[in-house]
Amino acid sequence: MIEIGVDFGGTKIEAAALAPDGAFLSRVRAPNPGSYDAAIRAVRELVEEAEGQAGGQGTVGVGAPGSVSPRTGLIRNANSTYLNGRRFREDLETALGRPIRLANDANCLALSEAVDGAAAGAASTFAVIIGTGCGGGLVVNGLVVDGANGIAGEWGHISLPWPKPDEVPGPSCWCGQCGCLETWISGTGLQHDFARVSGRELKGAEIVAAAKSGDADAAAAFERYVDRLGRALAMVVNLVDPEAFVFGGGVSNAEDLYARLPAAISPYVFGDAWTATLAPAKWGDSSGVRGAARLWRAGQKVS
Missing domain, CATH: 3.30.420.40 (ATPase, nucleotide binding domain)
Structure with missing residues (x-):
């Protein structure tokens, strides 16, 4: 099964497709447009492009700043402030037409490095x-x-x-x-x-x-x-x-x-x-997108 990861950074957004063994099948990037609706569109387009290059659809995980409030379901504490107060996960699911998992970007770094990086x-x-x-x-x-x-x-x-x-x-x-x-x-x-x-x-x-x-x-x-x-x-x-x-x-x-x-x-x-x-981090700037891709692995308790 292909695993798609999205690293939602303040200046750029990256999507990548990973094979089950962790090999990159595709990687695509675009500048973060800096507004909510445009960012949703950018994520959708990058996921579609990554999947097109990889030759199939996959699960989608997103690493983003801030966190989801379990009380309201809204993003809070994001330094990309236009995300705050938004139902980012649900809006991405609507745009992509499938469920996604979302976690804080630092958690994605930790997961990536724990799976097959410096902390393996x-x-x-x-x-x-x-x-x-x-x-x-x-x-x-x-x-x-x-x-x-x-x-x-x-x-x-x-x-x-x-x-x-x-x-x-x-x-x-x-x-x-x-x-x-x-x-x-x-x-x-x-x-x-x-x-x-x-x-x-x-x-x-x-x-x-x-x-x-x-x-x-x-x-x-x-x-x-x-x-x-x-x-x-x-x-x-x-x-x-x-x-x-x-x-x-x-x-x-x-x-x-x-x-x-x-x-x-x-x-x-x-x-x-x-x-x-x-x-x-063994995977350097790639750790965020690799960790996001792995958010669908069994047992992950994330948004």
């Missing part, structure tokens, strides 16, 4: 997205953990743990709170922290490159970043203790991160010993 074989996997924003997703025994209220893994909107005096109350977050992890450990958070302390403007990738080249301001900013990310991950260890952490998003490309994180995590772990796999 792990009983529990926590996905960390550290890009423009900050998100998390959890898979246990091969199944997405959506939570009783559909908000499991909303890691980016928890306060930075074990804060230092100069980190309180923290930057204002778009969600209405202060000091959320998203304001500290996203790529945007790294960029803002560097600017606040150094008075200079560099993008996240530029800060990482400058740190490797010996720039003192950039090296100090990256050191603060690793420390904060370590504390944030230690909180996940103390709550869930996953066997594997997999990382996506722009900052996940910083190779130094994986060697330095264990020492940043361990002091905050409530235990006498701690180990876990810490690795970038």
Whole structure:
């Protein structure tokens, strides 16, 4: 059976068809048009194109920002704000003429990497997205953990743990709170922290490159970043203790991160010993669409 996945991103939408063994049969992309009705049409057209290239219809899973409220059935907390308050899944089903499954994009990353990626074989996997924003997703025994209220893994909107005096109350977050992890450990958070302390403007990738080249301001900013990310991950260890952490998003490309994180995590772990796999997503930018395609596998409890 062909599995169709859709990765609904803020700037682009991708659809792909996977064979049962995980091989790509087709991949197509289009810019996200930035409005609701046009986005529904774009998804339909991409699915039709992917299936045409693959030579048959398949099940359809969609990874999208935000989550579906189990109370109302409406999308909430999506940074593509035109999705919020909409019956996105039902409207896609109408457009495609078949049932679909929909999950948060970070959950799709976690599922992809747990099935045949960097966390293959792990009983529990926590996905960390550290890009423009900050998100998390959890898979246990091969199944997405959506939570009783559909908000499991909303890691980016928890306060930075074990804060230092100069980190309180923290930057204002778009969600209405202060000091959320998203304001500290996203790529945007790294960029803002560097600017606040150094008075200079560099993008996240530029800060990482400058740190490797010996720039003192950039090296100090990256050191603060690793420390904060370590504390944030230690909180996940103390709550869930996953066997594997997999990382996506722009900052996940910083190779130094994986060697330095264990020492940043361990002091905050409530235990006498701690180990876990810490690795970038094997499938990189393809993980979202691959995880979405697999949402129809037996037992997945998603919208």
